[in-house]
Amino acid sequence: EQGRKLFAGPVEFLKGIVAMSGLPPADRLEVCFAGRSNVGKSSLINAITGRKALARASNTPGRTQEINYFTLGDSRYLVDLPGYGYANAPVAVVQKWQALLRQYLSGRQTLRRAFVLVDARHGIKPVDEEIMRLLDSAAVTFQCVLTKTDKISTAERERVLAQVRENLAPHPAAFPELILTSSEKGEGIATLRATIATLE
Ligand code: GTP
Ligand code: MG
Numbered sequence: 001e002q003g004r005k006l007f008a009g010p011v012e013f014l015k016g017i018v019a020m021s022g023l024p025p026a027d028r029l030e031v032c033f034a035g036r037s038n039v040g041k042s043s044l045i046n047a048i049t050g051r052k053a054l055a056r057a058s059n060t061p062g063r064t065q066e067i068n069y070f071t072l073g074d075s076r077y078l079v080d081l082p083g084y085g086y087a088n089a090p091v092a093v094v095q096k097w098q099a100l101l102r103q104y105l106s107g108r109q110t111l112r113r114a115f116v117l118v119d120a121r122h123g124i125k126p127v128d129e130e131i132m133r134l135l136d137s138a139a140v141t142f143q144c145v146l147t148k149t150d151k152i153s154t155a156e157r158e159r160v161l162a163q164v165r166e167n168l169a170p171h172p173a174a175f176p177e178l179i180l181t182s183s184e185k186g187e188g189i190a191t192l193r194a195t196i197a198t199l200e
Contacts, residue, residue: 006197007073011049014077016066020103024069026110030077031196033145034131035117037083040147043183044117045070045080048193055080065097067104076196079111085127101131106138112199113175114142115192120149120180121156123163136173143175144168145192150182 017023033041042055054070068080081104082097089097105111114135118124124132124144135142144164149157161178168174179195181188 006193007049007076009074010071011051011054011073012071013054014069014071016068018066019100020107023104023108024077026108028075028077028110029112029199030079030108030110031113031115031199032079032081032104032111033115033117034081034142035083035147036085036119036125036127039083039117039119040183041080041083041117044145044147044181044189044192045078047181047183047186047189048196049078065093067100072196076199077110078196084131085125102134102138105134105140111140114140115145115179116142117145117147118164120146120152120160123160124167129167132168132171132174136171139173141173141175142171143177143179143195145179145181145188147181147183149180149187150185 014024015022033045035041045055046052049070049072055068065082067082070078070080072078081101084097105114116128116131118128132142146160146164152160164178168176179188179192181192183189
């Protein structure tokens with residue numbers, strides 16, 4: 001309901017792309033979601049759009065292997081990037097993802113912000129650092145979104161916040177404000193939705 005109000009026009013899956021040649025026309029602002037496999041990207045997309053099965057949420061890590069485009073009304077694209085850091089993925093597959101990711105992050109003019117999703121239980125890992133460095137060098141502003149906050153205690157929350165802030169500090173492309181979310185309980189969903197809706 002609220003998703004529809006904030007995003008005037010259709011909220012739907014547009015296409016999955018496996019190469020830059022498949023990108024839709026750069027005719028509107030877009031944001032992307034990046035994060036380790038299983039961090040909760042698809043669940044978060046479902047939560048902010050209010051659609052239970054818009055992005056496929058799964059228990060199988062590494063399921064989202066394409067760059068998936070969703071329309072958030074007529075004026076925004078939401079882009080679900082392939083999950084990284086999935087240990088069992090074949091090397092050739094990982095290298096192909098990384099190449100596409102690099103091309104996409106450095107070559108997409110209309111990409112306004114990347115949301116780097118980090119599991120609140122785990123904090124920032126070396127593979128997250130890698131993507132943050134990539135975003136720095138592509139000069140794409142990124143904002144860290146903690147996921148699955150329903151799974152941690154108040155004490156753990158303080159600890160992970162400190163860890164994340166410390167790790168973000170040296171990154172020139174990092175946006176200082178964090179967003180804490182739970183797709184399960186709804187924490188932070190309205191904030192994230194409004195953040196995306198109000199980007200210019
Ligand atoms: P890949 O596309 O496979 O990389 O995963 P993903 O990042 O899209 O994660 P997905 O949304 O598929 O969620 C992975 C698992 O975490 C699923 O079992 C979800 O039910 C669970 N999950 C996602 N978000 C939350 C949350 O906010 N709270 C809890 N408790 N579980 C969550
Ligand atoms: Mg997914």
